[in-house]
Amino acid sequence: xxxxxxxxxxxxxxxxxxxxxxxxxxxxxxxxxxxxxxxxxxxxxxxxxxxxxxxxxxxxxxxxxxxxxxxxxxxxxxxxxxxxxxxxxxxxxxxxxxxxxxxxxxxxxxxxxxxxxxxxxxxxxxxxxxxxxxxxxxxxxxxxxxxxxxxxxxxxxxxxxxxxxxxxxxxxxxxxxxxxxxxxxxxxxxxxxxxxxxxxxxxxxxxxxxxxxxxxxxxxxxxxxxxxxxxxxxxxxxxxxxxxxxxxxxxxxxxxxxxxxxxxxxxxxxxxxxxxxxxxxxxxxxxxxxxxxxxxxxxxxxxxxxxxxxxxxxxxxxxxxxxxxxxxxxxxxxxxxxxxxxxxxxxxxxxxxxxxxxxxxxxxxxxxxxxxxxxxxxxxxxxxxxxxxxxxxxxxxxxxxxxxxxxxxxxxxxxxxxxxxxxxxxxxxxxxxxxxxxxxxxxxxxxxxxxxxxxxxxxx
Ligand code: ADP
Numbered sequence: 243x244x245x246x247x248x249x250x251x252x253x254x255x256x257x258x259x260x261x262x263x264x265x266x267x268x269x270x271x272x273x274x275x276x277x278x279x280x281x282x283x284x285x286x287x288x289x290x291x292x293x294x295x296x297x298x299x300x301x302x303x304x305x306x307x308x309x310x311x312x313x314x315x316x317x318x319x320x321x322x323x324x325x326x327x328x329x330x331x332x333x334x335x336x337x338x339x340x341x342x343x344x345x346x347x348x349x350x351x352x353x354x355x356x357x358x359x360x361x362x363x364x365x366x367x368x369x370x371x372x373x374x375x376x377x378x379x380x381x382x383x384x385x386x387x388x389x390x391x392x393x394x395x396x397x398x399x400x401x402x403x404x405x406x407x408x409x410x411x412x413x414x415x416x417x418x419x420x421x422x423x424x425x426x427x428x429x430x431x432x433x434x435x436x437x438x439x440x441x442x443x444x445x446x447x448x449x450x451x452x453x454x455x456x457x458x459x460x461x462x463x464x465x466x467x468x469x470x471x472x473x474x475x476x477x478x479x480x481x482x483x484x485x486x487x488x489x490x491x492x493x494x495x496x497x498x499x500x501x502x503x504x505x506x507x508x509x510x511x512x513x514x515x516x517x518x519x520x521x522x523x524x525x526x527x528x529x530x531x532x533x534x535x536x537x538x539x540x541x542x543x544x545x546x547x548x549x550x551x552x553x554x555x556x557x558x559x560x561x562x563x564x565x566x567x568x569x570x571x572x573x574x575x576x577x578x579x580x581x582x583x584x585x586x587x588x589x590x591x592x593x594x595x596x597x598x599x600x601x602x603x604x605x606x607x608x609x610x611x612x613x614x615x616x617x618x619x620x621x622x623x624x625x626x627x628x629x630x631x632x633x634x635x636x637x638x639x640x641x642x643x644x645x646x647x648x649x650x651x652x653x654x655x656x657x658x659x660x661x662x663x664x665x666x667x668x669x670x671x672x673x674x675x676x677x678x679x680x681x682x683x684x685x686x687x688x689x690x691x692x693x694x695x696x697x698x699x700x701x702x
Contacts, residue, residue: 245374252366253341257330260343263290263359264328268347290361291340294347297324297354311335313342313358323356332363339363402432406439419447459627466628470513470640474506481506516642519575520627523649529569531654533677536564536598536605543577543596550578552585552594554611559597565677566605568654573674576647576658580609580670583643588613592667600676607672616662624660 293304293313299320301312312335319329328345342360349355402425409423422443425436481499484491491499537560544558566573577596584594592612599606616624620631625648630641651658651672662668 245370245377248373249370252363252370256341256361256363256366257343260330260341260359260361261328264343264345264357267292267357267359268345290359291335293358293360294349295356295358296349297356299356302355308335313340313360315342315344315356315358319344320356324354335360339367399432402427402436406436409439413443417450419443419450463627467513467517470628471510474510474513477506478503513640513642516640516646519646520642520649523646523653526653529572529653531567531569533565534568534570534573536566536607537561539570539574539577540596540598543574543581546574546578547581547585550582550585552581553590554585554588554613555593556581556585557593557595559595561598564598564600564605566607566674567677568656568674572650572654573672576650576672577607577609579643579647584609584611584613584668584670586639587611588667603676605674605676607674608669610667610669612667615664615666615668616660617664621660621662625658 289307291305291308291313293308294302295315296302299315304313314331314333314335315323316331316333319331322329323344323346326346328343331342331344333340333342339362340360341363342358344356344358347355347357402423405425406423409421413419413421422440423436425433427433429437481503484499485496490496540558540561544556547556581594581596588594588611594609594611594613597608597610599608616631623629624631625644626641627645628641629645630639647670648658651674654674656672656674658670658672660668660670
C-alpha cells in the first residue's frame with residue numbers, strides 16, 4: 243500500500259506540475275503563433291523541456307535543452323491528441339525517463355498542433371525504486387524476526403503445556419497419580435491450567451486410593467468370609483465321616499455328633515445371614531425412613547432383649563415421647579446387636595442401660611454397659627468386618643455385628659461411635675435425625691443458622 247500510494251502521489255505531483263506549466267504557457271501565449279516562444283524559466287528545479295508538433299506529430303520546434311532530442315508521442319497518444327484530448331505518457335529520451343504531457347493547440351493559421359512539455363522523472367523513479375527495495379528487504383527481515391520471535395515466545399509459553407502433556411502421558415503409562423506438574427510462572431491462563439490439572443490429579447489420586455482400599459477391603463472380606471465358612475464346613479465333613487464309619491459309632495456318640503452338626507449348621511446359617519445383611523446394606527439403593535416413636539421402640543426392645551438371656555441387670559430409661567427419622571426394623575436390629583454385645587461382655591453383677599436424649603435436631607441413643615470395656619488400641623477397629631477384639635469372650639460371634647450395625651445406621655443417614663474405658667465399661671452412641679415434630683421450636687432454625695442452645699432430656 244505504501245509503495246502504491248507513494249508511486250501514485252509522485253506521478254500525480256509530476257502530472258499536476260506539467261499541467262500547470264502547460265496552462266501557464268497557454269495563458270501567456272494568447273496569440274496562436276507564439277507557441278514556439280517557450281518560457282525561459284520553469285517550475286521547480288529540474289529543467290522543463292518543450293516541443294511543438296504539427297497535427298501529424300512532426301516536430302516544429304523545441305527548447306534548446308533538448309539538444310536535438312525528440313519528445314516521442316505514441317500512435318495511441320497521437321490519435322487521442324488529434325481527437326482533442328491531452329495525454330500523459332512515460333517515455334525515455336536519451337535513456338532518461340520522462341513524463342511527457344501532450345496537449346492539442348490551435349496553431350497560427352487555425353491548424354491543429356500539439357504542444358508537449360516534459361520533465362525527467364528519474365529522481366522520482368529512483369526514490370520509488372529505493373522504497374520498493376527497502377520494503378522488500380525490510381518485509382523479509384521483519385517476517386524472519388516475527389517468525390523467530392514467535393517461535394521463541396510460543397515455545398516458552400507453551401512449555402508448561404508440553405510438560406503437562408508429558409506428565410499426563412507418564413501417568414497413563416505408570417498409573418502414578420502422585421505426579422504433579424511443576425509451574426513457577428504467573429497465574430495466567432497456563433498457570434491456572436497447571437493448578438487445575440494438579441487439583442484434578444489430586445482428586446484422581448484420592449479416588450484411586452479409595453478404590454484401591456475398597457478393593458483391598460473387599461478382598462480381605464472375601465478371604466475372611468471363606469475362612470469363617472471353611473471351619474464349620476470342615477467340622478461338618480468330619481462329623482459326617484464319623485456317621486458313615488463302619489462299624490457304626492455308638493448311639494451316644496451318634497447323638498453327640500448330630501448335635502454338633504446342628505450347631506455348626508446354625509452357625510453357618512447365622513454367618514450367611516450376617517453376610518447377606520451386610521451385602522444388602524452395601525448395595526440396597528435406599529431404605530424407607532419413617533417417624534418412629536422411641537418409647538414404643540424401647541418397650542419392644544426391652545421385651546425382646548429378654549430372649550438374649552442377660553445375666554446382668556438391664557434397664558431402659560423412661561424417656562419423653564421422642565421421635566426419630568429411621569427405619570424401625572433396621573434400628574431395632576442395630577440396638578439388639580449392641581445389647582447382645584453388652585450382655586456378652588458384662589459380668590453378672592454389672593448393668594446394661596438403654597437410654598436416649600435429644601439435642602437440637604438430633605437424637606442420641608446410648609447403649610451403656612459396665613462390662614470389661616475395650617482397649618484404646620482396639621477401639622478404632624471394632625467396626626471393621628470380621629474384627630474380634632476379645633476372641634475368647636466373643637464366643638460364636640464372627641466379628642460382623644458392629645460392622646452390620648454401622649452399615650445399617652449409615653443407611654439411615656445416622657452415625658454410630660463407641661467410647662470405652664477398659665475395666666469400666668463401654669458406651670455405644672447412635673445419632674439419628676429427630677423428627678421435625680419433636681424438635682423444640684427454638685431449634686427449628688434455618689439451614690444456615692447455628693443452634694444456640696443444646697437441650698438434654700436425659701432424665702430418669
Ligand atoms: P461379634 O459379632 O463377634 O460380637 P462385633 O462386631 O459385634 O463382633 O464386635 C467386635 C468386637 O468388639 C468384639 O469381638 C468385642 O471384642 C468388641 N466389643 C463389642 N461390643 C463390646 C462391648 N459392649 N464390650 C466390650 N467389647 C465389645
